[in-house]
Amino acid sequence: MNSFPLKIVTPDGLAYDGQAEQLTVRTTTGDIGILAGHINCVAPLGMGPCTVIAEGQRRTAACIGGMLSMVGGKATLVCTTFEWADQIDVERVLASEKKAQKILSDKSSSDTDIRLAEARLKRALVRKSVANRPM
Amino acid sequence: MAGVSTKEIKNRIKSMESTRQITKAMEMVASSKLRRAQAQVLNSRPYFEILYSTINDIVDSNRDFSSVYLTKRPVKKTAFVVIAGDRGLAGGYNSNILKLCHSQMEGKDCVVLPVGKKAVDFFRTRKMELMTETYNEAEDITIGDCFSIAKSLCKQYKAGQIDEIFIGYTNFVSVLSQTPATLRLLPLLRQDTGREGAVSQDMVYEPDSVEVFDAIIPEYLGGVIYGALCESRAAEQAARRTAMDSATKNADDMIADLSLKFNRARQAAITQEITEIVAGS
Numbered sequence: 001m002n003s004f005p006l007k008i009v010t011p012d013g014l015a016y017d018g019q020a021e022q023l024t025v026r027t028t029t030g031d032i033g034i035l036a037g038h039i040n041c042v043a044p045l046g047m048g049p050c051t052v053i054a055e056g057q058r059r060t061a062a063c064i065g066g067m068l069s070m071v072g073g074k075a076t077l078v079c080t081t082f083e084w085a086d087q088i089d090v091e092r093v094l095a096s097e098k099k100a101q102k103i104l105s106d107k108s109s110s111d112t113d114i115r116l117a118e119a120r121l122k123r124a125l126v127r128k129s130v131a132n133r134p135m
Numbered sequence: 136m137a138g139v140s141t142k143e144i145k146n147r148i149k150s151m152e153s154t155r156q157i158t159k160a161m162e163m164v165a166s167s168k169l170r171r172a173q174a175q176v177l178n179s180r181p182y183f184e185i186l187y188s189t190i191n192d193i194v195d196s197n198r199d200f201s202s203v204y205l206t207k208r209p210v211k212k213t214a215f216v217v218i219a220g221d222r223g224l225a226g227g228y229n230s231n232i233l234k235l236c237h238s239q240m241e242g243k244d245c246v247v248l249p250v251g252k253k254a255v256d257f258f259r260t261r262k263m264e265l266m267t268e269t270y271n272e273a274e275d276i277t278i279g280d281c282f283s284i285a286k287s288l289c290k291q292y293k294a295g296q297i298d299e300i301f302i303g304y305t306n307f308v309s310v311l312s313q314t315p316a317t318l319r320l321l322p323l324l325r326q327d328t329g330r331e332g333a334v335s336q337d338m339v340y341e342p343d344s345v346e347v348f349d350a351i352i353p354e355y356l357g358g359v360i361y362g363a364l365c366e367s368r369a370a371e372q373a374a375r376r377t378a379m380d381s382a383t384k385n386a387d388d389m390i391a392d393l394s395l396k397f398n399r400a401r402q403a404a405i406t407q408e409i410t411e412i413v414a415g416s
Contacts, residue, residue, distance in 0.1 A: 009182040011358065012179070012182075013182070014182075029341060032341065039337070039339050040339065041340070042193055042339075042340055044351055066354060069189045069193060071189070071196065071338075
């Protein structure tokens with residue numbers, strides 16, 4: 001299968017730099033799959049799982065926020081956070097989920113708190129689903 | 136007479152030694168902070184560079200000018216994000232960046248978003264219009280703060296309250312050299328570097344270009360501000376380390392000089408005493 005150069009960066013450093021055969025990532029409008037020779041394209045990223053297939057190996061990660069760009073045959077994923085499934089701290093995710101749900105179920109929380117808690121819950125759910133997914 | 140002067144010299148040596156201890160300690164603190172800041176810069180640099188080049192690629196190959204972020208408009212108000220330090224005693228670090236930004240603001244109607252206590256103080260005493268003073272602790276700013284700065288800047292830019300955004304920061308070139316710089320964040324203009332032929336393929340925007348840029352630009356600004364902040368922090372510690380290193384060296388020189396003087400004075404006193412004894416016998 002043809003491969004293409006892929007770079008995944010986050011503010012914490014380079015998460016991936018090398019050839020890949022396929023990349024699937026969730027954008028704000030739904031999942032996009034990239035194969036070698038894809039047309040130039042740009043899309044903002046949503047929150048969701050991201051799958052990279054390189055040398056026949058499939059790796060999954062939780063990818064939140066940022067953008068996908070494919071220019072001149074080179075794919076670049078610039079994300080706010082990007083964690084491979086095996087790097088996710090499940091205990092922290094569960095704690096964060098619980099905390100968010102507590103704020104959401106509390107009637108006296110303010111609007112900003114609720115908005116923050118919703119975002120936190122969403123992130124936690126994405127991470128949980130990625131971490132529990134069979135490889 | 137000679138006794139008084141040796142005592143004076145002794146006192147000066149003592150005070151010099153305690154100054155030396157302080158500068159030495161500050162140097163060591165700065166070097167340990169520098170190591171951490173340097174690691175952070177090295178980690179975030181690929182993000183900064185790739186983000187910057189990706190956005191430039193997108194802008195260069197863009198044919199669709201419906202987004203406000205990509206079109207130039209008459210400039211009435213300019214926004215400056217200026218990143219400086221929280222504390223002094225860092226050589227020319229603070230004054231270099233502040234002077235550079237101040238000179239670039241001349242003749243423009245500016246609003247400043249200072250980051251770091253020194254920047255806040257500097258622009259406040261010059262009676263410049265400040266956007267906010269919340270970010271007066273450059274060391275405590277997180278990436279989340281950078282994204283919220285970016286979001287509020289974009290909102291004001293879209294609303295037409297500001298027409299141009301610049302950022303002033305210090306580039307961490309190496310431990311020995313740091314250069315202040317300014318960078319235009321918005322509007323993003325196509326660079327006329329003759330690369331037109333290189334990237335002239337069509338670009339697919341998902342879902343459409345206006346929405347893509349609306350989502351990507353705040354992200355881009357946040358990333359660039361964070362990168363600039365990391366560079367500036369490392370530059371500050373490096374500048375402080377160098378300044379404190381030379382202060383320690385100067386103190387060493389002065390102590391050596393004073394010790395020599397002290398020994399001479401002591402010797403002179405002894406010689407005089409002997410002369411007096413010999414003359415008296």
